Amino acid sequence: MKIFLSADMEGICGVTVWPETERTAPMDYTPIQKQMTLEVSAACRGALAAGAEEVVVKDAHDSGRNIDPAQLPRKVKLHRAWSGDPLSMMTGLNDDHYDGVFFTGYHAWAGCPGNPLSHTMNGRNNRVRLNGMDCSEFLINAYTAGYYGVPVALVTGDKALCDFAKQLIPAVTTVAVNEGRGGGVTAIHPEEAVERIEEAAKEAIKNAPLCAVPMPDSFHMEIEFVKHPVAYSKSFYPGACLKEDKTVCFSSKDWYEVLRFCHFVLSDG
Numbered sequence: 001m002k003i004f005l006s007a008d009m010e011g012i013c014g015v016t017v018w019p020e021t022e023r024t025a026p027m028d029y030t031p032i033q034k035q036m037t038l039e040v041s042a043a044c045r046g047a048l049a050a051g052a053e054e055v056v057v058k059d060a061h062d063s064g065r066n067i068d069p070a071q072l073p074r075k076v077k078l079h080r081a082w083s084g085d086p087l088s089m090m091t092g093l094n095d096d097h098y099d100g101v102f103f104t105g106y107h108a109w110a111g112c113p114g115n116p117l118s119h120t121m122n123g124r125n126n127r128v129r130l131n132g133m134d135c136s137e138f139l140i141n142a143y144t145a146g147y148y149g150v151p152v153a154l155v156t157g158d159k160a161l162c163d164f165a166k167q168l169i170p171a172v173t174t175v176a177v178n179e180g181r182g183g184g185v186t187a188i189h190p191e192e193a194v195e196r197i198e199e200a201a202k203e204a205i206k207n208a209p210l211c212a213v214p215m216p217d218s219f220h221m222e223i224e225f226v227k228h229p230v231a232y233s234k235s236f237y238p239g240a241c242l243k244e245d246k247t248v249c250f251s252s253k254d255w256y257e258v259l260r261f262c263h264f265v266l267s268d269g
Contacts, residue, residue, distance in 0.1 A: 001099040009061040010107035010117040011157025013177040013193035046201025060089035086263040100208035101145040106157035109136035114160020115180040146213030147255040154204035171210035220251045234265040
């Protein structure tokens, strides 16, 4: 069994403010960077203990250079920085056959009050909607897993995101480490988070075959940008259209084409 793990930071235990996620603020960032590494390592240890033969980790936050490789189990491979392809936070998933996907440190979607840092890909948009639903990075990446036929077995992060993951994939294993309220969070103890994640990863390996991602027949995405000039510029992507000055729309029956749209219109690159 081979597991692909995509790791973000805004859903790591205790994260509350943006400087804690930014390398340019080392006093705030360093403790959370260490906790991110511990949580990823715990998920990897649990997967390996439950029978996974290999885990491939994509460091999927900001620079893509947050996880300390030396703190991961020896059977783990780590993809750092950004390749620049449409799979983005899931880069490498299409390179080999995987039996399950784990998401650690994931967070709620733009506009959701369940995390003071809720966003979808960046801060240039107010809201992203997919087939009428508010869309998180988790939902985008879960559909990418589904596109390649890989079940999503584990999600860790804030409670709002974990609750949504359960609605989408009832058999998925989740660990909620934070619960947001306004500009603050209530978090479990960091050591308890690590322990829970390791145990949850073991359970996730067993339940992975039950965690297929339900894929829609077609996709319609709407991105509401903060600034109308950005929306106007992005609306020239082939097949896209501008709606109400600040919203760019795109539809396709092929999920990869939606990823290509996101790569050029939604992502920071």
